[in-house]
Amino acid sequence: MxxxxxxxxxxxxxxxxxxxxxxxxxxxxxxxxxxxxxxxxxxxxxxxxxxxxxxxxxxxxxxxxxxxxxxxxxxxxxxxxxxxxxxxxxxxxxxxxxxLYKVDPSKFPEVPMNDAIKVREVSEKNLEPFLDLIYKHTLAFGEKFAQYKRSLIREQCLDDSQKERHLKLFATYDGKAAGYAHVIISKAFVEIDNLEVDEVFQKKGIGSALQRKVMDLFSDRTVILVADGEDTPRNMYRKQNYQYVGFQxxxxxxxx
Missing domain, CATH: 3.40.630.30 (Gcn5-related N-acetyltransferase (GNAT))
Known part of the structure; x- marks a missing residue:
């Protein structure tokens, strides 16, 4: 690390x-x-x-x-x-x-248990509601872009050659689609990319639960992510023991 x-x-x-x-x-x-x-x-x-x-x-x-x-x-x-x-x-x-931020998974805070929140890896069983939520969140950039993005994510989920590199996590709250994260895997690092929580389910601990799942799955590697330097989530990451690495x-x- x-x-x-x-x-x-x-x-x-x-x-x-x-x-x-x-x-x-x-x-x-x-x-x-x-x-x-x-x-x-x-x-x-x-x-x-x-x-x-x-x-x-x-x-x-x-x-x-x-x-x-x-x-x-x-x-x-x-x-x-x-x-x-x-x-x-x-x-x-x-x-x-x-x-740019990094964290040792052992330093990430424990997340309180909440039976309403379920975080699972994306499979054929939950692929469609996962893709529907991505489509909803990217529609602001135009329907064509949202369709392209949906197609790209579907390919990454179903193509066996990409599964070792790309892991998708899907969160539900009381059975309803609530959030997701794209995890990019390499030997030394795991990058949390595109972590999103639906606005209806904000401030319920879903973002933390998604991150906790990453920490548990990849406890042997450094977890990294990029945050907007002028946005509020960066303050949350610092509270979660992420270390500042640099800016661009x-x-x-x-x-x-």
């Missing part, structure tokens, strides 16, 4: 299609408008001129493929320069930063 953890350990869908000394470009055309899978990640903080060059390239690349966005990740642990930040803010970008800035622009 002492292996160094960086944002490089965070799972990304898709594959690198271009790489040079300045950046890596990742594409995932199964879901072309999945922003966090179709992007450029800078290896070093770009100058404004270097950013504009990469921006023009990615915009053209995405437009040729019918993609309606450009997204950039900046080197972890480095704040965006004032000059670049000013350009992004005046050019229609949404900017922010993500924080990002910028997204949805094209007209």
């Amino acid at each position: 002492n292996q160094e953890i960086t944002f490089e350990n965070i799972h990304k869908n898709g594959a690198i299609v271009e790489e040079n000394e300045r950046y890596k470009q990742n594409q995932f055309l199964k879901i072309p408008n999945m922003y966090d899978a179709n992007y450029i990640a800078f290896k070093q903080m770009p100058t404004l001129a270097e950013f504009k060059e990469a921006e023009e390239y990615l915009r053209g690349y995405h437009m040729r493929l019918g993609q309606n966005h450009v997204k950039f990740y900046f080197p972890e642990g480095i704040k965006i320069t004032d000059e670049l930040d000013n350009y992004l803010s005046t050019s229609g970008y949404d900017t922010g930063f993500m924080e 800035y990002e910028a997204l622009k949805v094209l007209e």
Whole structure:
């Protein structure tokens, strides 16, 4: 559990299609408008001129493929320069930063028993209500995106070649679909990705129960996750004994 953890350990869908000394470009055309899978990640903080060059390239690349966005990740642990930040803010970008956390499962707090909450691995028996809840939660990004996401998750659940890498957990409350988590498995780390609790069942301990299940299943590995650096769940993670590892800035622009 002492292996160094960086944002490089965070799972990304898709594959690198271009790489040079300045950046890596990742594409995932199964879901072309999945922003966090179709992007450029800078290896070093770009100058404004270097950013504009990469921006023009990615915009053209995405437009040729019918993609309606450009997204950039900046080197972890480095704040965006004032000059670049000013350009992004005046050019229609949404900017922010993500924080990386880790926890030793033995340090995660015990979760009070609640017979109303059941957390199970997704199987053919509960696959459809699980997928229905994912569809509901992603519909805000458009019906087409929600359908693509539902199809991708179904494939990960049913494809035997992906089961060793992807584990899905489904939570119910009094038998009703309440939440879920995607767990990405590697030898040293287990990443909790896309942990969601339906708004109807918030503040009932479902998020903690999902995490407790991960801790119990993978007690021999470090558990990691990424939180929005400006959102409230990060405070909850700190209370649950997660340790702060680092931050990474990002910028997204949805094209007209």
